[in-house]
Amino acid sequence: MSNLKVEAIDFNLYYGEYQALKQINFQAEENTITAFIGPSGCGKSTLLRSFNRMNDLIPGVRTEGETRVNGINVYDKSVAVDILRKQVGMVFQKPNPFPKSIFENVAYGLRVDGVRDKHIIEEKVVNSIKQAALWDEVKDKLKKSANALSGGQQQRLCIARALAIEPSVILMDEPASALDPISTSKIEELIYELKAHYTIIIVTHNMQQAARVSDRTAFFYLGELVECDDTKTIFTNPKSLQTQNYITGKFG
């Protein structure tokens, strides 16, 4: 087996009494894109947020088992969340740029990491914006506010912001669901290109999107990981009837 980047091992998660994730075992290899699909409330976003411990922010969350990034159990006591989150970037459903300039948005992660050198910051900001396929549109207005950008541009800016801290894993929670079709296809192209350098997990409600961009697809239902396989297999020859029903639109 080649390089494992992201794993879940017998992972359970509870919101108070309610068990949101049941005995999850999952693996993602380096430089692959995995799509998480399943009906709302099935736990796919919850699992995504367990890889960078964003669930910590919700009161009453309890976990059992492990989630691992680069082979390290992220729930281990020795792991500092701020350092973990520098290795695991995240992009959210709704673009959430800070009300700062385009430049400062991308520089933010570096600045909070204590980078002071102006040249390093500038170089990384420019590279990240280029990598996020946004450079041509914003190169003349880096000092302008990020709020002046369109929704699709804002989302690519949020991706650039996540890239700037040079994570090895990027988690995306329905990154295109609030965008128009043209912006969506731009984001999809971008995700596909980013695969060369990053391991990506993307939560999506859009079946075509999962089929288009991902190498592997994981289907979740009622807190369980029903099936995880090559995207092609999941979409053409799923093992479970539940998966087949969901993909063909019979429920969900």
Add this chain to the structure above:
Amino acid sequence: MSKLRGKQLHQTLAFGTFRLISFSVVGVLFLIIGFIVIRGISVISWDFLTKMPTEGMTSGGILPAIVGTLCLVAGSMIVAFPVGVLSGIYINEYLKESWFKKLVRSMTNNLAGVPSIVFGLFGMALFVNTLKFGDSILAGSLTLSLMVLPIIIRTTEEALKSVDDSMRIGSYALGATKLQTIRKVVLPICYPNIVTGLILSVSRVSGETAPILFTAATYFLDRLPHSIFDQVMALPYHLYVLTTSGTDMEKAKPMAYGTALVLIIIVLLVNLLANSARRYFNNKLK
């Protein structure tokens, strides 16, 4: 058809009433300002603003009162602003939802409703007598700062509450700590509202008489304060003195209107400043 016309008539009547009421409120406001301006403008001069009062305060200037008010405002803000903003941050960002938080919140609200004369009495007991600051800028400023603390805490809290959680979450996801998130993302978004709260409390402080009555203000001084342990004259108290207990109240009346005008102008200037500060910080966010 007639039903529709009835509805429209209803609308016209309702909005007409709203308009009438709004106009009369604004009208009364202009009436007050106009009244003070007309009565007070004649005594306003360079000397009035820069000279000591003379002849039993029936002539001369009101410089000590202006300086005194400015000292009290500055002193109370130096104390109340950091304490209030930091408390607001603590209550909203750090304190978990619990009975204690509810208690702190309701106590802050209750404190805001306490009559200012009660603060004055408390300030006299604590700062003037127990801590032996005497009637002084220090005692007066501390008393005033206690009075405006709830206002600053509440505005800070409300400002922080209005910041969308997606901002905080976005910052955490980039590896920022809670303190970094508050300092670099949340607070800059709040600046316009916090500054507005601050400046509104400045205008509140500059107009208060009761809290400084027993703690800082004095009837008459022909010199400026030298230290924070000095007593001062203050505009609102001077106004009170001139209209109630001067040696020659008829002759002192124009002086009283002049003082009132200066006080109103100071408050208006502070409010203008609040607006431009608000606009400045809002533009920075755009």
